[in-house]
Amino acid sequence: MKRIGLVLPYDYKLLSVAALLDVLETANKLVVQKGEAAAFAIQIYQLPQQLQEGNTQFHDYAIQSTATVKGVLDMILIPAFTTTDMQLTIVKNSPFIPWLQQQYRSGAEVASFCSGAFLFGASGLLNGKSATTHIDACSAFARIFPEVKLKPNETVTADERTFTSGGSTSLFHLIILLVQKYCGHEIAIQVAKLFAIDLDRYQQSYFGTFRPNYAHNDALVSMVQEKIEKQFHQIENLEAVLSDVPSSRRNLVRRFKLATGIPPIEYLQNIRIETAKKHLEQSQLSVSEIIDKSGYTDPKSFRKIFQKVVGMKPLEYREKFKVR
Incomplete structure (x- = not known):
């Protein structure tokens, strides 16, 4: 026993x-x-x-x-x-x-x-x-x-x-x-x-639901978080985020990861995927339309990242979680 x-x-x-x-x-x-x-x-x-x-x-x-x-x-x-x-x-x-x-x-x-x-x-x-x-x-x-x-x-x-x-x-x-x-x-x-x-x-x-971490005292990181969350649909790369931020790329990535637990590019990815999930759950938009609204330009890349982050394909997610 x-x-x-x-x-x-x-x-x-x-x-x-x-x-x-x-x-x-x-x-x-x-x-x-x-x-x-x-x-x-x-x-x-x-x-x-x-x-x-x-x-x-x-x-x-x-x-x-x-x-x-x-x-x-x-x-x-x-x-x-x-x-x-x-x-x-x-x-x-x-x-x-x-x-x-x-x-x-x-x-x-x-x-x-x-x-x-x-x-x-x-x-x-x-x-x-x-x-x-x-x-x-x-x-x-x-x-x-x-x-x-x-x-x-x-x-x-x-x-x-x-x-x-x-x-x-x-x-x-x-x-x-x-x-x-x-x-x-x-x-x-x-x-x-x-x-x-x-x-x-x-x-x-x-x-899972991505919940951004704001419980830190780094004003620079907060500035970058706000920029990503407001402009995620048009940000092409990390340089676009850094364009008007008073920090070097290396320093920003280090401070961002320390404050939020993830690097800025992953933060951007999570914001986009969370947006896609909400559209799949709550709208009648096609996957192509959702890809566009989520800030992706390459459908293949979107599907690959979505499956990696969420663990299933977009249409499988819609079928499982759509609000009826």
Whole structure:
């Protein structure tokens, strides 16, 4: 029986915790129905100060303290957060970090789900490893944790004893992977069917929305952002952006990437693709008309970039997301 430790941090997302428990409990029931012992011994953990502040019970689970864990857990699960201030949330949950590090060094596997990757990243355990998180949080994650090999488009990553998943429903893809790892393919398929999980979804890029980062104090970068967003349909190259900006190309690119997480040319590309997505969702315009309104002159180039950024062809995107 595998010892699973589910962390219940400050600002946890209830849906994430409930889904993890539901899937693991279901896997246990299916294994028991086969006449075998349950696969998972599930325990919920909080910091000592959390237990002093409130409840010691979560539904049918008695919450245990990270200070009293006996031995090494087989796997620790970090759920998603619900927060408007991720930095504050990480600070509040930072006392979990030494415990996570100690458990990992002793042999535990660690998995995070959606924005739970921010606490995982803060532990340093993902440095040099592949990871993902919610597609819309990837830019912020990359800025904060540059040593992590971020895979924004991936639904799930597995690197040695670390596992991460993308946006909310990607949780199911990772937990099914872990069920398969510990319970076998047959149980994993049964669980997937019970929860109606589409196991063929390997990317999350088409769920993303590009949200420009303005949370910096670089006036020059803000000037360039505004210029790109207002003139994206007529900008031909980076030189056009630089034409009246008091900075060298090298200095601008360095400062822009530091402030926004991406270089200016990629920023321009994201603004154009986001414009195309909105037209595909909300208008009856043809793809050729949308290409023109998005600032592209080469249809082949547009289609190639769109598929790279979004993960599907323009007409496939329209079919999937068009407002009807």
